[in-house]
Structures are given as structure tokens and as C-alpha cells.
Amino acid sequence: MTNIAILASGSGSNAQKIMEYFKSSPDISINVLLSNNKNAYALERAKNFGIPTRVFDRKSFCDSDEIVNELTQLKTDWIILAGFLWLIPQNLIKAFPGRIINIHPALLPAYGGKGMYGKFVHEAVVAAGEKETGISIHMVNEKYDEGKIIFQARCCVDPGDTADMVAQKVQTLEHEHFPRVIEEFIKKTGNWQ
Numbered sequence: 001m002t003n004i005a006i007l008a009s010g011s012g013s014n015a016q017k018i019m020e021y022f023k024s025s026p027d028i029s030i031n032v033l034l035s036n037n038k039n040a041y042a043l044e045r046a047k048n049f050g051i052p053t054r055v056f057d058r059k060s061f062c063d064s065d066e067i068v069n070e071l072t073q074l075k076t077d078w079i080i081l082a083g084f085l086w087l088i089p090q091n092l093i094k095a096f097p098g099r100i101i102n103i104h105p106a107l108l109p110a111y112g113g114k115g116m117y118g119k120f121v122h123e124a125v126v127a128a129g130e131k132e133t134g135i136s137i138h139m140v141n142e143k144y145d146e147g148k149i150i151f152q153a154r155c156c157v158d159p160g161d162t163a164d165m166v167a168q169k170v171q172t173l174e175h176e177h178f179p180r181v182i183e184e185f186i187k188k189t190g191n192w193q
Contacts, residue, residue: 002186003031005076007084010118012042014082014103014174019049021179028183031074036061036086061089068095080182081140085117088140100140101185103178105170107152108136112145122163122170130157133166135173137181151181 004022008015015033022028033046038055046053060066068091071079079092081102088100104112106121111133116124125133134154139147153176155169 002028002077003075004028004078004080004182005031005071005074006033006042006046006080006082008033008035008040008042008082009037009085010040010042010083012040012045012082013171014178015042016045017175018080018082018179018182019045019051021183023049025183028186031076032071034067036084042082058086061086065091068092071095078182078186079140082178083118087114087144088142090142093140093142098139098189101150101182102138102140102145102147103174104136104138104145105133105167105174106136107132107134107154108138108145108149112136114144116145119163119167122166125157125166126161126163133157133170135170135177137178137185150185151177153177 006015006018019030022030030051032052032054033042034054034056035043036056043053056067077099079096079100093100106112106125111121111124132154134152136149137151138149141147153173155173157166
């Protein structure tokens, strides 16, 4: 069994889709959902699936091995970022080399980097008059949104689209592709337990 830990900071709609997708999987299990936000609705979503949760602060995440040790004890194989807003510390990247995946709501390398998340991305896309946008699923390294891209999907930005309208189109792509791409990538890399 391959164990996945999800890190989420907010509502957790992508986390929900991942939990639904792997709920009956004989090969992949979600072993924990961790959040840096005690009010994240993602925590409730995980509880509804019977998945253990944990809230942590910046010190335990960035300045110690507490989270690395916990994930190791839980026999975690992969970490999936589903709307997680903090930069991943070096010790976590080192402990899970090539086994941390993120999703970004734009076609990287455009509209990535610190501060570019959620509505800020969609507002920037609309303000720039882009004709298309989409999602990027990528590996995580020590910089925001600069890891190797695994998968991208595109959608049109129509004249008159607001940032909220673009957000809905992008979220549809996220929910459609993210769980499947996670599964395919884990199987393809050979890091299959």
C-alpha cells in the first residue's frame, strides 16, 4: 500500500476530490491530512472520510524535524499539496525526494511564485487579457512553483470573464485531473509500494 499525506491550508475542495478518488483504492491510501490553519475546512472534509488530521504551526513545520518525523512514523510515501500556501522547508524536501506534488491554478511558469495563489492568480490572468489559462501539476522543490511540470491542462478565458468565472473553469480542471495524475505519476515513477 502506498501512503499519501495531504497538506492543505483552506477549503480543501481538491483534497476532497483526492480522498473520494482513493477511498476504495486497493493500492493508495490517504494516511493523514495536515494543515497550517486550524480553521481550514479541509480538516472537516478529512474527518468525514475518517482520515486523521493534524494542525501545525510555522515553528514545528519550518524550524524542526517534527513534521518530517511524524510523516516518517506514519510510513508516508508521498506528500500532496492541495491548496497549501507555505514554502516547503528543505528538510521535508530532503526526506521525500521527488515525492512531493503540488497543483497550481495557472499555466506555469506564468503566474507562479510567492503570493500567486487562488484569486490573485485569476485576477492577474484577467488583468493581462490572457486568452487561456489552466492548471499545472508539478514536483515541489525549494522555490515556489518552480519544480518540474508533470501535467498541464488548459481552458479558454473568454472576453468578459471575471476572475471568479476563470476560477470556476480552473477548479473544474483541477477536480477532473489532479487525483488521476497523482495515481498515474506514482505508478509510473516506480515509487509504487
